[in-house]
Amino acid sequence: MTVLDPRTTHDGFFMQLMEKAYFHYKKDETVPPELESTARVLRAADAIIVCTPEMNHTICPGLSNLMNYFGSSIYSKKPSGIATYSAGPWGGVRCGVALRAYLSELGCLPVSATFMLPMAWRPVTFDKNGLLDPESAAARSAEKMLEQLEWHARAMRAARQQDEAAAVADE
Numbered sequence: 001m002t003v004l005d006p007r008t009t010h011d012g013f014f015m016q017l018m019e020k021a022y023f024h025y026k027k028d029e030t031v032p033p034e035l036e037s038t039a040r041v042l043r044a045a046d047a048i049i050v051c052t053p054e055m056n057h058t059i060c061p062g063l064s065n066l067m068n069y070f071g072s073s074i075y076s077k078k079p080s081g082i083a084t085y086s087a088g089p090w091g092g093v094r095c096g097v098a099l100r101a102y103l104s105e106l107g108c109l110p111v112s113a114t115f116m117l118p119m120a121w122r123p124v125t126f127d128k129n130g131l132l133d134p135e136s137a138a139a140r141s142a143e144k145m146l147e148q149l150e151w152h153a154r155a156m157r158a159a160r161q162q163d164e165a166a167a168v169a170d171e
Contacts, residue, residue, distance in 0.1 A: 002041050006062035010034035014066035023071040035069060042074045047153035048108055050099055051083040053120075054092035059099060067106070076107025077160055079152035081145045083115040091116030091138070111148035115141045 006014040013034040022035045031039075042048070052063045067075075080103045084092025096114050103110045117138045119125070124132055131139045 002045070004038060004041065004066060006066040009038065009066070014038075014069070015062055018065055018069060021071065022069050023073070038066075039070060039074060042070055045078060046157045047079050047081065047149050048075065049081040049083055049149065050103065051085075052092070052095060052099070054084055054086040054090075054095035057094040059095055059102060064102070067102075072105070072107045075103075077156055078108050079149055079156055080108040080110045081113075081115070081149040082110050083117075083142070083145070085117035085120040087119065087121050089118045091118035091120075109152075111145060111152055113141060113144040113148050115145045 003009075004014075006012075013032075022031065022039055025031045025035075050063065050067075052060050055061070082096050082099050082103070084096045084099070086092040086095075093116055096116060100110050115138065117125070126132060131142075133139065
């Protein structure tokens with residue numbers, strides 16, 4: 001598992017205003033190493049979990065900035081899981097709704113189960129091992145989302161491998 005955090009990955013590279021998306025570089029141009037290494041991580045992934053706080057009832061700008069550097073060719077034919085949290089009682093549900101459309105446009109189709117964590121700021125939510133109450137609704141929703149994501153990741157990887165084999169056979 002690789003974590004791409006816009007605040008810390010490549011010393012905060014993805015918190016800068018985007019000047020040029022990865023897919024806009026031509027073959028003879030040098031792609032910044034931060035973009036190339038992140039593209040390799042995304043290409044190698046069989047699934048993507050998007051974890052974000054809800055900000056102003058939608059996707060946080062750092063996350064969308066990071067993801068917008070890369071086009072649908074990197075995300076497509078891979079499933080995604082949505083994990084949202086908020087300080088309020090709804091757990092980022094409005095952000096989750098926005099992410100469904102966003103991820104679908106990228107071809108990184110979200111599974112139906114969503115992990116949402118309301119009141120994430122409370123000291124009784126986490127300890128060093130994760131959620132304090134493994135029987136909580138949040139923990140159960142995370143487990144369901146991960147089960148669906150794993151199933152879809154295996155199925156989509158097999159389908160991508162079939163497509164690759166067919167392309168090689170056609171050459």
